[in-house]
Amino acid sequence: MTYIDTTLARLAKSSPSQSEFYQAVQEVLESLSPLFEKEKHYLDQNIIERIVEPERQIMFRVTWVDDKGKINVNKGYRIEFNSAIGPYKGGLRFHPSVSASIIKFLGFEQTFKNALTGLAIGGGKGGSDFDPKGKSDNEIMSFCQAFMSELYRHIGPTIDVPAGDIGVGAREIGYLFGQYKRLTGRYEGVLTGKRIPWGGSLVRTEATGYGAVYFAQNMLQNAGDHLDGKICAVSGAGNVAIYTIEKLYQLGATPVTCSDSRGMIYHKSGINLETLKQLKETQQAPLEKYLDVHPDAVYKAVADYAAGRNEVWSVPCDLAFPSATQNELNQADALALLANGCKLVAEGANMPSTPEAVEEFLKARIHYAPGKAANAGGVATSQLEMAQNAAMIQWSFDEVDLRLKNIMKNIFTNAWETADEFNQPGNLVLGANIAGFRKVADAMIDQGAV
Ligand SMILES: NC(=O)C1=CN([C@@H]2O[C@H](COP(=O)(O)OP(=O)(O)OC[C@H]3O[C@@H](n4cnc5c(N)ncnc54)[C@H](OP(=O)(O)O)[C@@H]3O)[C@@H](O)[C@H]2O)C=CC1
Numbered sequence: 001m002t003y004i005d006t007t008l009a010r011l012a013k014s015s016p017s018q019s020e021f022y023q024a025v026q027e028v029l030e031s032l033s034p035l036f037e038k039e040k041h042y043l044d045q046n047i048i049e050r051i052v053e054p055e056r057q058i059m060f061r062v063t064w065v066d067d068k069g070k071i072n073v074n075k076g077y078r079i080e081f082n083s084a085i086g087p088y089k090g091g092l093r094f095h096p097s098v099s100a101s102i103i104k105f106l107g108f109e110q111t112f113k114n115a116l117t118g119l120a121i122g123g124g125k126g127g128s129d130f131d132p133k134g135k136s137d138n139e140i141m142s143f144c145q146a147f148m149s150e151l152y153r154h155i156g157p158t159i160d161v162p163a164g165d166i167g168v169g170a171r172e173i174g175y176l177f178g179q180y181k182r183l184t185g186r187y188e189g190v191l192t193g194k195r196i197p198w199g200g201s202l203v204r205t206e207a208t209g210y211g212a213v214y215f216a217q218n219m220l221q222n223a224g225d226h227l228d229g230k231i232c233a234v235s236g237a238g239n240v241a242i243y244t245i246e247k248l249y250q251l252g253a254t255p256v257t258c259s260d261s262r263g264m265i266y267h268k269s270g271i272n273l274e275t276l277k278q279l280k281e282t283q284q285a286p287l288e289k290y291l292d293v294h295p296d297a298v299y300k301a302v303a304d305y306a307a308g309r310n311e312v313w314s315v316p317c318d319l320a321f322p323s324a325t326q327n328e329l330n331q332a333d334a335l336a337l338l339a340n341g342c343k344l345v346a347e348g349a350n351m352p353s354t355p356e357a358v359e360e361f362l363k364a365r366i367h368y369a370p371g372k373a374a375n376a377g378g379v380a381t382s383q384l385e386m387a388q389n390a391a392m393i394q395w396s397f398d399e400v401d402l403r404l405k406n407i408m409k410n411i412f413t414n415a416w417e418t419a420d421e422f423n424q425p426g427n428l429v430l431g432a433n434i435a436g437f438r439k440v441a442d443a444m445i446d447q448g449a450v
């Protein structure tokens with residue numbers, strides 16, 4: 001048995017039925033093989049067994065009252081995965097699909113992503129199986145207050161700093177922050193993604209989508225190409241997708257698709273960003289309503305989006321930005337993209353491509369950027385928010401945007417050069433995994449057997 005088989009067998013025994021978590025661990029460990037062959041001390045220090053085990057897993061009951069006076073119970077999670085290079089940092093996801101497996105895979109990925117940013121942030125993730133869809137504002141507040149009533153004792157500006165993810169935006173961060181302040185009496189940078197007037201950072205809202213496009217720009221420029229005139233397929237219709245689409249337009253590309261959990265829009269002349277923002281940021285309406293404003297667009301419903309029936313990937317495009325959720329792009333989707341001429345995939349979502357899809361991209365030698373590299377702009381800008389909070393200052397939009405651009409360039413260069421070092425030029429999966437792992441593992445070794 002290889003060390004990968006041994007590790008996965010051990011995880012299957014100690015953490016049964018966590019398929020997303022095993023998938024993330026397997027993907028990272030497979031690409032680390034060349035590193036372990038070259039630098040044996042990681043195995044001597046038992047780093048693999050240590051790094052796949054979260055430092056702390058908090059699971060709790062969230063009891064809240066809905067508008068009809070009914071008492072509801074949901075499950076809450078915060079997985080504090082790794083603090084070798086800084087306080088735990090990562091988002092909170094509120095979605096009915098949330099499970100220990102999903103939060104653990106996200107926390108594991110977050111650890112390496114945060115290391116790639118070059119900033120002092122460890123990895124964590126949290127959330128709940130609470131479904132915000134169809135809930136009133138009062139119910140969202142009631143849930144957030146109940147969630148924070150347990151979480152507050154585990155977090156702090158130098159301990160663990162949560163943020164948003166699927167189903168958690170500025171509104172939820174506001175309710176969570178208010179409850180933290182009520183319970184502790186402290187006004188401090190304990191959450192990021194806050195609104196600007198009370199401690200938020202400019203550009204945090206846009207950062208993940210903008211960052212993914214900056215990353216794609218770096219990949220293209222490195223190959224003597226550019227974004228101008230490129231046709232782009234984007235999935236998702238939330239925070240990441242919207243600001244990916246915005247930045248693509250700013251840099252001369254044309255995004256032609258977006259999608260939500262019910263279906264996708266194909267608008268050949270280009271997605272209308274104002275309509276999309278109106279539907280998703282203001283009204284929280286299904287994408288089908290887009291047709292009321294733009295009857296020339298095409299809408300296709302999907303029966304089972306997360307299982308890979310994602311029509312976005314069947315559209316002719318030069319570049320693809322999966323920005324909805326994990327495993328939304330399978331092998332058939334990858335083959336359809338390649339057959340249609342797609343030359344670059346930059347992942348805005350976390351682990352959106354299945355292992356078989358990633359294999360196809362690597363085999364075809366197109367530009368492929370895994371989520372932990374391409375979507376790191378969000379968490380990096382969260383760290384910039386922490387820095388501004390700690391210093392009690394606020395930087396301008398341009399200043400934060402410039403820092404974000406530089407961080408994305410550095411991540412690209414680091415992953416690219418690491419791939420070269422291991423004789424796999426252009427393989428950013430290997431480059432990002434080894435570069436992220438090395439930083440965390442070296443810090444763990446320096447800090448002893450803790
Ligand atoms: N926000 C951030 O800063 C960062 C986010 N990410 C990742 O980006 C991805 C998108 O996050 P974000 O845009 O913030 O989230 P949002 O909640 O703003 O939007 C998520 C979008 O994806 C769709 N979606 C979510 N889950 C599912 C599912 N299980 N099946 C089908 N469709 C689904 C939603 O459709 P519907 O509206 O119908 O629910 C929605 O359009 C996630 O993978 C997240 O982890 C990564 C780095 C940072």
Ligand SMILES: O=C(O)CCC(=O)C(=O)O
Nearest residue numbers: 090091163165378379382
């Ligand atoms: O901004 C953050 O802290 C976390 C963002 C996030 O959840 C992610 O990078 O997946």
